[in-house]
Amino acid sequence: MTTGILDGSIIAIGLFGIGIYGLLARRNIIKTVMSFGIIQAALILFFLNINYDAAAEPPIGDAALMTDPFPQALMITAIVIGVAVTAVGLTMFISLYHHYGSTNWSKIVRMRKEED
Amino acid sequence: MPKHSMLLKVTMGAIYPFIIVFGIYIILNGHLSPGGGFQGGAILSSVFIIQYFTTYEKTISISALNKLEKILYLALLIFATIFIFAFRDSIPLYLKPYYLIAMNILIGIKVACGLSVVFYRFVLFESR
Amino acid sequence: MALYWFVVLPLIIALVSYLSHSRQTKIIVLLIQVAFFILSIVNFIDVRFHGTKLEVVGGYDMGIGIALKADLFSSVMVSLTIFLFSCMLLYNYKKSYVNHLFLFLFIALQGLISGIFLSNDLFNIYVMIEVSTIVVTILIVFKKDSKSIYDGIVYLFTNLASMTLFLFGIGYIYKIFGTTDLTLLSERLPLVEDSRTLILPFVLLITAVDLKSAIMPLFSWLPKAHGTASAPSIISAILSGLYVKGGVYLFIRITNLFHPVFDEMLIFMIFGFLTAVIGWVFALSQTDIKLILAYSTVSQIGVIVFGLSLDSTYGYWGAIYHILNHAIFKSTLFLTAGIIVDEYHTRDIREIRGVFKRMPYVSIASIFAILGITGAPLFNGNFSKNLIHAGMRDSFLFELAFFIINMGTVLIFIKYAQMLGGHSKKRFHIAWNQKIVILLLAATCFLGGVFGPMIMSVMFDFDVYVSASNYFSKFFIYLATLLVGFLFYRYVYLRMRLFTKIQELELTFNQIIMAIVIFFTGFLSMMMIQFG
Numbered sequence: 001m002t003t004g005i006l007d008g009s010i011i012a013i014g015l016f017g018i019g020i021y022g023l024l025a026r027r028n029i030i031k032t033v034m035s036f037g038i039i040q041a042a043l044i045l046f047f048l049n050i051n052y053d054a055a056a057e058p059p060i061g062d063a064a065l066m067t068d069p070f071p072q073a074l075m076i077t078a079i080v081i082g083v084a085v086t087a088v089g090l091t092m093f094i095s096l097y098h099h100y101g102s103t104n105w106s107k108i109v110r111m112r113k114e115e116d
Numbered sequence: 117m118p119k120h121s122m123l124l125k126v127t128m129g130a131i132y133p134f135i136i137v138f139g140i141y142i143i144l145n146g147h148l149s150p151g152g153g154f155q156g157g158a159i160l161s162s163v164f165i166i167q168y169f170t171t172y173e174k175t176i177s178i179s180a181l182n183k184l185e186k187i188l189y190l191a192l193l194i195f196a197t198i199f200i201f202a203f204r205d206s207i208p209l210y211l212k213p214y215y216l217i218a219m220n221i222l223i224g225i226k227v228a229c230g231l232s233v234v235f236y237r238f239v240l241f242e243s244r
Numbered sequence: 245m246a247l248y249w250f251v252v253l254p255l256i257i258a259l260v261s262y263l264s265h266s267r268q269t270k271i272i273v274l275l276i277q278v279a280f281f282i283l284s285i286v287n288f289i290d291v292r293f294h295g296t297k298l299e300v301v302g303g304y305d306m307g308i309g310i311a312l313k314a315d316l317f318s319s320v321m322v323s324l325t326i327f328l329f330s331c332m333l334l335y336n337y338k339k340s341y342v343n344h345l346f347l348f349l350f351i352a353l354q355g356l357i358s359g360i361f362l363s364n365d366l367f368n369i370y371v372m373i374e375v376s377t378i379v380v381t382i383l384i385v386f387k388k389d390s391k392s393i394y395d396g397i398v399y400l401f402t403n404l405a406s407m408t409l410f411l412f413g414i415g416y417i418y419k420i421f422g423t424t425d426l427t428l429l430s431e432r433l434p435l436v437e438d439s440r441t442l443i444l445p446f447v448l449l450i451t452a453v454d455l456k457s458a459i460m461p462l463f464s465w466l467p468k469a470h471g472t473a474s475a476p477s478i479i480s481a482i483l484s485g486l487y488v489k490g491g492v493y494l495f496i497r498i499t500n501l502f503h504p505v506f507d508e509m510l511i512f513m514i515f516g517f518l519t520a521v522i523g524w525v526f527a528l529s530q531t532d533i534k535l536i537l538a539y540s541t542v543s544q545i546g547v548i549v550f551g552l553s554l555d556s557t558y559g560y561w562g563a564i565y566h567i568l569n570h571a572i573f574k575s576t577l578f579l580t581a582g583i584i585v586d587e588y589h590t591r592d593i594r595e596i597r598g599v600f601k602r603m604p605y606v607s608i609a610s611i612f613a614i615l616g617i618t619g620a621p622l623f624n625g626n627f628s629k630n631l632i633h634a635g636m637r638d639s640f641l642f643e644l645a646f647f648i649i650n651m652g653t654v655l656i657f658i659k660y661a662q663m664l665g666g667h668s669k670k671r672f673h674i675a676w677n678q679k680i681v682i683l684l685l686a687a688t689c690f691l692g693g694v695f696g697p698m699i700m701s702v703m704f705d706f707d708v709y710v711s712a713s714n715y716f717s718k719f720f721i722y723l724a725t726l727l728v729g730f731l732f733y734r735y736v737y738l739r740m741r742l743f744t745k746i747q748e749l750e751l752t753f754n755q756i757i758m759a760i761v762i763f764f765t766g767f768l769s770m771m772m773i774q775f776g
Contacts, residue, residue, distance in 0.1 A: 016412065023405060023757045032401060032753070039408050043415065048150070050419050058148055071418070074367055076154050078411065081374045085404060087234055088378055092385065092397045094238075099390045105753050112394055113750075 008049030015042035027105050029093050033086060040082040047071040047078075121169075128166045136163055143224040147213055153220040157227025164232035168239065178236050185229040192222045247312040247362055248301050250287075250322055253280065254355030262348040269344070270337060273351065277330040284326050288319040292703070298364070298427070307423050313364040316704060317564060321361045321493065324571055328486055329354045332478040335579060335681040339476075346386060353379050353482070360490045366414050366424040369494065370407065373456070377403045380469075380483065389474035399469040402756050406455035406462075409764070413448030420445070430501055439505045440775055446506055447768045449498050451760065457491030459512075459549060460519045461759045463542050464751045467526075470541065471534035473591075477582025480534060484541045484578060485571040492548060492567065506771070512553040517645050520546030524652030528659060529743035532591045533581045537574070540656050544570050544617070547649060551632040561706050562631025569616065569624040569692060576613040576685040579678075580606050584663075587672050593660070598668030605679050607664050612686035614657045616693070618726075619650065621719045624692030630718065631708065654729040 015038055022035030050071050057063040093103075100108050139159035146152030164176065199207070199215060207215065257276055261269045291297055291314050300309040314322070333350070336342050356376040363369050377400065385396040418424055420441060421432050436442060455462040466488070470480050499508070523543025530536050548570070551563030583606050588596050600607040616623040629650070636642040692699065701707045751759070 020757070020761065024754055024761065027754065029397075036401075036404060036408075043408060043411050046412070046415050047418075050415070072150060077367075077371060079154070079158070081371065083231070083234075084378060085374070085400075087238075088381065089397070089400060089404075090238065092381075092393060092400065095388070095393050096397060099393065108394060109750065109752050112391065115391070 008045055008052065012042045012046035012049065015039075015045065018042075029096070029103050029105065032105075033089050033093070036089070037082070037086065040078070044075050044078060047075050125170050128170050132163055132166050132170075135159065135166070139163070139224075139228075143220050144217060146220040147216040153223030154227050156220070157224040158231060160224060160228035161231035161235070164228070165235050168236070176232075176236065178233055178240070181229045181233050181236070185226055185233070188222055188226040188229070192219070192226065195219070195222065247287075247297065247299050247314055250284070250362060251312075251355050251359040254351050254358070258348045258351035258355070261351070262344050265344070269347070270333075270342075273347065274330070274333055274337075277326065277333060281323070281326045281330055284319070284323040287314065288323055291316060291319045292705075307425055307428055310368055311364040311425055311427065312362045313427070314362060317496075318361045318493075320568070320703060321489070322358050324568060325354060325357050325361070325486055328482065328571065328575060331575070331681045331685065332482060334677050336476075336478055337677045338675060346383075349379050349383055353383070357486060357490060361493060364426045366417065366426065370410055370414060373410075373490075374404075374407055376487070377407070380479075380487065383479045384469060384472060384475050386476065386479075387474045392472045392474050395468040395472040398753055398756075399465050401753060402455065402465045402760075405757060405760060406452040409448050409760075410452035413445045413452065416445040416448065426497065426501060433501070434504055436505070440772075442502070442505055443768070443771045443775060446502050447764065447771060450495075451764045451767065453491060453494045453498055454763070455491075455760065456488070457495050457549075458488055458519075458542055458545055459495075460515045460522065460546075461763050462756075463519065463523075464756050464759070466542055467535050467538040471532060471538035477578055477585075480538075480582075481575040481578035484538065485575040488541065488545060489567050489571060492545065492552075495549070496552065509553045509555050511770075513550055516546045516548070516550030516553060517649070518546070519543070520550060520649045521652065522546075524649075524656055525743075526746060527656045528652075529746040531593055531747070533585065533593055533596075533660075534578070534591065536593065536656065536660055537577055537581060540617070540653070541570075541574060543649070543652060543656070544574075547629075547632070550645075550649075551635065554632070554635045554637075556635040557706070558631050558708075559635025561700065561704060562628050562633075562635060564704075565631065565696075565700065566625075566628035569628050569689075572685055572688050572692065573613040573616040573625065576609055576682060576689065577617075579682055579685070580610045580613070583674055583678065583682075593663055596663040597666030600664045601666075602668040602670065603672050603674065605683065606674065609682040609686040610664065611661075612689050614661055616689040618654050618657050618722075620722055621715050622690070622693050624689055624696060626718060626722075627693055627696035630714075650725060651729060651732075654725055655733060658726075658729055658733050 019035045019039035019042060022031055022038065026032065026035070048071055051068040053065060053067070056065045056067040058067060096108065097103060100111050102108055102111070139156050141156075142151035142159060143153060143156030146156065167176075195218065203211075257273060261273055296313065296315040298311060298313045300306060300311050302309045329350075353376060356372050356379065359372040360369060360376070363372065381396050381400045384399065385392050414424060417429070420436070421429055423429065423432070433442075455465075458466045469475075470484050472480075499512075520543045523539050523541075523546055527536050527539035527543065530539060544566070548563045548566050551559045551566065554560075583603070584596060584599060585591050587603065590596065599610075612623075616625045619626045619629045633646060636646065697708045
């Protein structure tokens with residue numbers, strides 16, 4: 001069902017742009033973490049679409065046209081790294097929230113300067 | 117989760133059997149289509165998270181999940197070692213899918229336990 | 245010995261030392277570290293006399309397995325890593341916060357940094373950098389102080405953002421070439437007919453690597469992470485000395501990879517010069533000891549990148565020797581600053597006086613390091629800066645640029661060294677293990693300068709002849725620079741209001757991401773204009 005324009009790569013680039021916009025323009029720390037999740041999903045979609053062919057078969061035994069297992073293996077590692085990074089980021093956010101009481105980047109910078 | 121949320125309870129309660137079936141489907145078909153142990157395990161762990169949202173009276177003990185995960189890890193290592201040493205030269209072709217399915221199931225349940233433990237540690241120790 | 249042991253063995257040692265709760269773990273780990281250092285020297289000798297080692301893990305063919313490559317530069321960096329980590333472990337032997345978790349993370353970090361230097365596969369580099377980012381973040385906030393958590397979270401998120409760009413670049417490269425192995429890529433790169441398809445992956449990779457090595461618009465994360473309030477001083481030393489050099493190492497690799505197609509030396513020369521100047525301007529306006537040292541790291545990285553982009557052999561080897569020198573003297577400075585802060589209980593440089601009378605060993609080590617970093621003759625900084633100078637073309641503009649950079653470094657360390665004078669009442673004796681470490685590092689500064697040409701010809705097979713009259717003329721130039729710097733500091737600097745205004749500048753997280761996006765779009769549009 002793949003048409004010319006709506007390829008998986010184009011949607012991945014669009015999602016990546018949305019994620020970068022979320023990192024740029026939103027001042028809530030939770031929205032930053034969510035934007036990182038969107039960017040990781042976009043990258044996984046991009047990688048899985050590299051050698052995609054709807055008629056390909058898995059590379060076990062003999063087949064005429066085989067899928068490429070390399071991006072899938074890389075993406076399993078990337079998913080695990082994404083989970084670990086989200087967990088560490090959220091833990092540090094909880095400590096930050098307990099100390100400063102705010103979830104806003106600018107307010108925390110201001111409170112930190114007053115502490116000095 | 118202090119508040120009753122009727123909306124979450126009803127919707128999640130209606131959906132989660134389908135999520136379990138979908139997760140088991142992805143685990144069992146790991147050798148034929150994209151998916152496999154890790155991805156199916158991640159989907160199955162979302163069932164544990166939903167269970168926390170719907171019925172917050174009953175919570176799961178983290179130590180039981182930890183123990184189950186370690187037992188499954190040992191089973192994984194033993195299974196792989198036995199298989200490699202039984203068929204030293206080459207695994208016959210009819211046995212390969214069963215080996216892959218068994219490894220996928222073990223990895224899937226292990227990953228589901230692991231990710232649920234991460235979620236539960238966040239939730240149960242939030243008032244730190 | 246196979247190369248993958250350099251990466252795997254520290255992880256195994258870390259795991260075993262975490263699980264065993266005996267009292268002798270620290271000393272056993274130290275002895276294993278010393279043996280490991282000897283093994284890395286053996287590996288370096290092997291590479292030096294038998295050529296580059298290239299192995300594929302698991303014995304597969306070249307494009308199928310993960311490849312590890314050890315050439316001269318990376319084996320020297322691996323030896324430097326193990327040497328610095330052994331010194332830091334000896335330094336930290338009796339500290340109270342060194343429990344099992346700290347040792348586990350610290351030794352695992354050594355394996356990961358060796359993995360960055362040795363791996364030959366782009367995705368392998370990505371995994372190593374991501375895991376070491378998480379480990380370094382946890383080590384920065386290890387003492388759970390309130391201020392350091394903000395620094396840690398900014399460090400984590402900015403490095404993560406740059407690594408997503410790196411992964412995107414790897415995706416494009418795999419799509420075009422079908423492999424991510426660096427040796428195979430350098431073979432397949434000239435086959436591309438239209439070089440415009442390679443612009444986008446090149447810009448993505450260079451943006452990510454620029455943030456890791458703290459080049460001009462993207463260095464805001466560095467002072468926060470390296471100079472944060474309650475980070476252990478060995479972590480700041482390892483970060484400043486070794487981890488940003490990993491970023492510079494990747495910069496060298498990627499520009500070497502794309503060299504037949506894109507030649508962007510002029511732009512990086514300008515970036516290096518701007519980084520060096522902005523580094524010392526910011527350093528002069530800080531009052532916190534560790535922030536001064538962190539900004540001076542930025543300035544020295546500018547010098548290194550400037551030397552690398554000069555497109556001559558003298559400049560290249562001078563920059564590489566400067567990487568080694570900077571690791572040693574910056575570690576010495578951070579360790580001594582840590583001891584001083586612990587004793588005086590303040591980090592403000594205006595309040596610390598009389599270090600020389602109170603802690604003579606610490607101040608001797610600081611003086612050696614300061615002489616090294618400002619380029620005094622017979623010290624190692626002088627030799628590497630001479631090599632970079634010899635690689636420059638003979639024009640007045642380059643001489644002026646080099647003079648400005650050197651003057652800036654001298655000014656920073658005149659400001660830093662004023663805490664050595666003055667009076668103090670009591671003596672403070674530092675522990676013997678710390679004394680051994682800082683004196684060893686300071687002696688390495690001195691020996692690296694005296695035996696500089698010999699080290700270069702033994703290690704890198706690069707013969708440089710330095711005559712005695714050269715030393716004398718450099719000595720007079722150095723004294724003249726010191727005098728001018730001292731006069732400038734005394735009469736001009738203390739009257740300028742500009743520096744107090746610069747101290748207030750701080751970028752929030754959104755502004756850092758905006759800087760990354762502006763850099764990316766600017767570089768991309770410049771490449772597209774240049775290549776049509």
